[in-house]
Amino acid sequence: MPQWVKEDMGATSLAFDGDAELMLRVKDGDGASFALLLEKYRVSVAHFLYRMVQDQPVAEELAQEVFLRVYKSRESYEPTAKFTTWLYRIATHLALNWLRDGKNERGQERLDEVTEDGPVREVADRTPTVEHQMVRRVKLDEVRQAVAALPDKQRAAVLMHKYEEMDYSQIAKVLSCSESAVKSLLFRAYETLRVRLAHMA
Amino acid sequence: MNCPIKTQENREWLLEYSAGRLDGERASMLERHVADCPACARFVEEQRVVWDALGQWETPELSADFNRRLYLKIDRAQPSSWLQRFWRPLVPVAALCLLIVASVVLRAPTAGLNPVPARAESVEPEQVERTLDDLQMLRELSIAPNQESKTPQPM
Numbered sequence: 490m491p492q493w494v495k496e497d498m499g500a501t502s503l504a505f506d507g508d509a510e511l512m513l514r515v516k517d518g519d520g521a522s523f524a525l526l527l528e529k530y531r532v533s534v535a536h537f538l539y540r541m542v543q544d545q546p547v548a549e550e551l552a553q554e555v556f557l558r559v560y561k562s563r564e565s566y567e568p569t570a571k572f573t574t575w576l577y578r579i580a581t582h583l584a585l586n587w588l589r590d591g592k593n594e595r596g597q598e599r600l601d602e603v604t605e606d607g608p609v610r611e612v613a614d615r616t617p618t619v620e621h622q623m624v625r626r627v628k629l630d631e632v633r634q635a636v637a638a639l640p641d642k643q644r645a646a647v648l649m650h651k652y653e654e655m656d657y658s659q660i661a662k663v664l665s666c667s668e669s670a671v672k673s674l675l676f677r678a679y680e681t682l683r684v685r686l687a688h689m690a
Numbered sequence: 691m692n693c694p695i696k697t698q699e700n701r702e703w704l705l706e707y708s709a710g711r712l713d714g715e716r717a718s719m720l721e722r723h724v725a726d727c728p729a730c731a732r733f734v735e736e737q738r739v740v741w742d743a744l745g746q747w748e749t750p751e752l753s754a755d756f757n758r759r760l761y762l763k764i765d766r767a768q769p770s771s772w773l774q775r776f777w778r779p780l781v782p783v784a785a786l787c788l789l790i791v792a793s794v795v796l797r798a799p800t801a802g803l804n805p806v807p808a809r810a811e812s813v814e815p816e817q818v819e820r821t822l823d824d825l826q827m828l829r830e831l832s833i834a835p836n837q838e839s840k841t842p843q844p845m
Contacts, residue, residue, distance in 0.1 A: 651709075
């Protein structure tokens with residue numbers, strides 16, 4: 490497909506992107522529009538990053554870095570893609586870099602500490618509620634570990650597909666790859682998860 | 691329809707169907723196929739287990755001071771006053787001017803400005819030599835009278 494056709498299609502779809510319009514107002518110096526975007530996306534971005542790095546303080550720091558970068562690059566912002574695509578591209582880039590730098594080792598230890606010594610495992614009594622919570626916590630740990638064991642890009646693709654409800658085309662733009670590559674990533678990731686979580690049926 | 695697992699065609703339909711996100715004609719087509727295909731039925735069943743398990747993964751709430759910390763970082767990241775914003779671009783220019791002035795001053799001829807240190811440096815070894823000679827002479831003079839006094843006087 491010629492480049493101008495793609496650009497034209499992109500412009501058409503962006504015509505209804507209210508977030509991009511807000512960002513253009515931020516570009517013009519409107520701080521209130523930035524506050525609106527922050528309020529709208531800070532939770533979902535932070536949750537995405539938490540599931541990527543599985544460390545709450547690190548996820549919050551990275552989320553702050555995402556919005557700081559959004560603010561800093563306001564003057565050069567051009568609505569060439571959906572705002573959320575741009576936002577998650579920054580978030581994914583930061584998360585993948587953090588994981589690549591091997592800073593996750595300490596985070597993993599922290600996660601282990603929580604599961605070993607966390608308040609949920611300090612069983613004070615044996616009421617059904619506590620047992621239920623324990624079973625739930627064990628299941629949650631299994632889910633987290635299964636997701637953490639996925640290769641970084643597969644993990645990012647699954648999280649965007651499952652929790653952010655992005656379609657293949659948008660995930661492809663965030664990860665800077667083709668749609669068929671995204672389908673392949675997702676199939677391999679879910680295949681691994683089906684094996685690891687089969688006992689949870 | 692062709693089996694998505696056997697033919698690899700429209701495999702993503704299985705994922706979307708398992709997630710309950712496949713609508714309309716595609717969903718009903720796949721539903722009919724799944725009813726007759728044990729492999730696809732198994733896939734959907736297992737994928738739904740994964741989907742439900744992922745759905746139980748709750749995340750911690752954000753810190754209450756998330757926005758405050760962010761705005762603090764934003765404040766730090768940008769110039770604090772209009773004066774700073776005005777002068778900041780001029781800093782490299784000022785540094786360049788300073789460098790030019792410094793290089794001009796250092797390259798200027800120094801002969802008429804302060805000749806004393808140069809002469810002092812050239813004279814210094816001579817002075818040291820002279821002082822050493824003087825010291826030697828004094829030592830010899832101080833030894834000579836003593837020797838004279840120790841020698842017995844002829845009667």
